[in-house]
Amino acid sequence: MAVVFQRTNGLTEKPFHYCPGCTHGVIHRLVGEVLEELGVLGDTIGVAPVGCSVLAYDYFNCDMHEAAHGRAPAVATGIKRVHPDKVVFTYQGDGDLASIGTAEIIHVAHRAEKITTIFVNNAIYGMTGGQMAPTTLIGQKATTSPYGRDAAHSGMPLRVSEMMATITGAVFVERVSVDTPANIRKTKKAIKKAFEIQLEGKGFGIVEILSTCPTNWGLTPTESLTWLQENMIPYYPLGNFRTPEEAK
Amino acid sequence: MAKARGKVAFKEDLCKGCELCTTVCPVNIIEMDRTRINIKGYHPATVKEMDKCIGCANCATICPDVVITVEREMDK
Numbered sequence: 001m002a003v004v005f006q007r008t009n010g011l012t013e014k015p016f017h018y019c020p021g022c023t024h025g026v027i028h029r030l031v032g033e034v035l036e037e038l039g040v041l042g043d044t045i046g047v048a049p050v051g052c053s054v055l056a057y058d059y060f061n062c063d064m065h066e067a068a069h070g071r072a073p074a075v076a077t078g079i080k081r082v083h084p085d086k087v088v089f090t091y092q093g094d095g096d097l098a099s100i101g102t103a104e105i106i107h108v109a110h111r112a113e114k115i116t117t118i119f120v121n122n123a124i125y126g127m128t129g130g131q132m133a134p135t136t137l138i139g140q141k142a143t144t145s146p147y148g149r150d151a152a153h154s155g156m157p158l159r160v161s162e163m164m165a166t167i168t169g170a171v172f173v174e175r176v177s178v179d180t181p182a183n184i185r186k187t188k189k190a191i192k193k194a195f196e197i198q199l200e201g202k203g204f205g206i207v208e209i210l211s212t213c214p215t216n217w218g219l220t221p222t223e224s225l226t227w228l229q230e231n232m233i234p235y236y237p238l239g240n241f242r243t244p245e246e247a248k
Numbered sequence: 249m250a251k252a253r254g255k256v257a258f259k260e261d262l263c264k265g266c267e268l269c270t271t272v273c274p275v276n277i278i279e280m281d282r283t284r285i286n287i288k289g290y291h292p293a294t295v296k297e298m299d300k301c302i303g304c305a306n307c308a309t310i311c312p313d314v315v316i317t318v319e320r321e322m323d324k
Contacts, residue, residue: 001253001254001255001303001319001320001321002319002320002321003317003318003319004254004303004305004318004319004320005305005308005309005316005317005318006317006318007314007317008314011314015262015313016312016313018312018313019264020264020265020266020290021264021266021267021268021312022312023312024312025311025312025313025314026309026310026311026312029314178310180272180310181272181305181306181309181310184309184310185309214266220267221266221267221268222267222268222271225268225271
């Protein structure tokens with residue numbers, strides 16, 4: 001028999017600290033697999049965020065740097081400009097990227113920095129205890145919106161991919177999901193494409209990945225995937241918003 | 249028609265009992281072993297009827313903790 005699936009060399013041997021059923025683990029693995037398949041593990045520098053994935057530097061089998069909350073794109077800019085021959089990526093959640101780090105993510109795209117951003121959107125602040133994020137859905141309960149998010153009070157959830165697609169320097173923008181094995185395979189393809197575009201020096205790429213937070217959503221891991229399919233995908237439609245061909 | 253045969257192996261001590269693998273198996277052979285507890289304190293996922301495995305790797309694809317290794321061979 002031939003081995004068709006095994007742990008990628010793109011990850012270290014350290015077990016993930018994430019809650020049971022948290023899809024951060026799936027996304028970490030996909031990034032590790034892509035970096036290994038592209039043969040760039042030794043030439044990659046990742047920037048870890050603040051949030052549940054603050055310890056991501058322990059898990060990726062490449063050089064890593066930590067950034068202040070939301071500032072991963074700014075740190076990655078510095079790294080890429082000093083080391084233009086290296087592959088540089090940021091790994092950020094929605095509390096990090098869509099709230100405190102909004103200025104950084106807009107301007108890293110605006111400057112067309114040749115880096116890749118992996119954006120994990122689970123519609124809530126995870127590490128700090130389930131507070132409402134800009135991406136929290138209308139009616140969704142969080143510790144700071146116990147009756148559900150109210151559009152009149154907190155506005156409508158922020159669609160980051162649609163916003164990024166309006167910026168000329170963002171040459172690759174795609175929203176994917178990790179709710180089924182088929183969608184996980186599509187997510188890997190999108191991540192690979194984003195890194196290939198960086199390797200070709202075409203500009204900034206972002207992959208938004210719809211993800212779950214069973215603990216703070218108060219659901220089992222299986223129920224969480226169903227909740228994602230029934231609530232998140234209708235508001236955050238999957239698909240490609242920008243490719244280099246369109247972005248010329 | 250060629251029939252795929254597969255074999256899966258679980259690194260049980262990494263399993264957090266999230267049960268996602270059990271929901272995506274097309275032949276429904278993965279179950280949580282309620283008789284045992286792993287080092288993390290969870291009932292680990294396990295397969296009792298390995299001869300039914302087709303090696304599709306759906307379980308390994310959705311596993312958030314990289315617990316599963318998959319092998320596959322095709323009958324002539």
